[in-house]
Amino acid sequence: MGNESKVTGQVDTGSGKASATAGGEFIHFDRSKNPSKGGAGPLTPIGDWTPPACWYAPKWTAESAARTRLGGSVDFSPNHDELTAKANREKYLDGKYGNFNVKKQGKGYWWGAYKSDHSDDAGISDCTKSPFWVDSGDQPPADVPDAVSPEILAQLAYAEVRIPQGKASMAPSDGNQVVNLPTWVWLNSADFHPVSVTASLGALNIQATTTATPVSMHIDAGTADAQVYPASGDCPIHNGRIGTERTAGEKGDPPCGVEYLRSTANSGPYRFKATITWDISWVGTGHPDPTKLPAGSYGTPQDVTVKEVQSVVR
Known part of the structure; x- marks a missing residue:
């Protein structure tokens, strides 16, 4: 790189x-700690803050x-x-x-x-x-x-952080979603983990490392004809994982998920989006303790097809 x-x-x-x-x-x-695979993007700072x-x-x-x-x-x-x-x-x-x-x-x-x-x-x-x-x-x-400093280097490094563009995992998987059947949603911890970028200026012998850590996920079902879990659509991180992977035979409402109330037969696929919030902090020359920068967000839309299953009762 x-x-x-x-x-x-x-x-x-x-x-x-x-x-x-x-x-x-x-x-x-x-940038060696950024995702090595393609399909990564920059963070969007939350609020009106921007890097220098x-x-x-x-x-x-x-x-x-x-x-x-x-x-x-x-x-x-x-x-x-x-x-x-x-x-x-x-x-x-x-x-x-x-x-x-x-x-x-x-x-x-x-x-x-x-x-x-x-x-x-x-x-x-x-x-x-x-x-x-x-x-x-x-x-x-x-x-x-605006003279360069470790803090400014940290803010410049913020702009160079890249977030993995991996999709949220869903069960049932896409194409198998059914009207009125809750879908479990979670993130693969192998894709969504802390990433960092270090900026250094040899002329002044200063450097700073900015680290982004995933903390929560917000679910947007892509349609008003849906119910999200929890009702806020905000899924916190728990034991290093956002959402819970559905195991075989698991019943009940998912801790993090969505339930579609209408099929996509007439509308086309829903644009489901899982937006991840990342906490941002930095350490650097003369600043050994992590210092917060404004949080950032990043999300990747994905198409979801929902079917309607007709049942016959005899």
């Missing part, structure tokens, strides 16, 4: 190729900044804006940071804005601060609230 970060900042690496880097290194994502749209992090060494003029991100042409060009020349070429601080090569980084390709345009436009220098071991300026 690829480990490079999902960012749009482009920097000349000296090889003639552009790469989204942070101080000569990628923000690496270790943009953030600031090391982006150029002193030498690469001088060579590329900060990737062309700073305007030195008076033809565009004479006052801005003058201020930029004084800051990056003639003043305190004469020639992009090349005298401090290896002793710090020029920081710049990165933009996530998971975010909307409104959020991406929030990071407008021009590139700034930070000495190795120093903290970025206090007026940079």
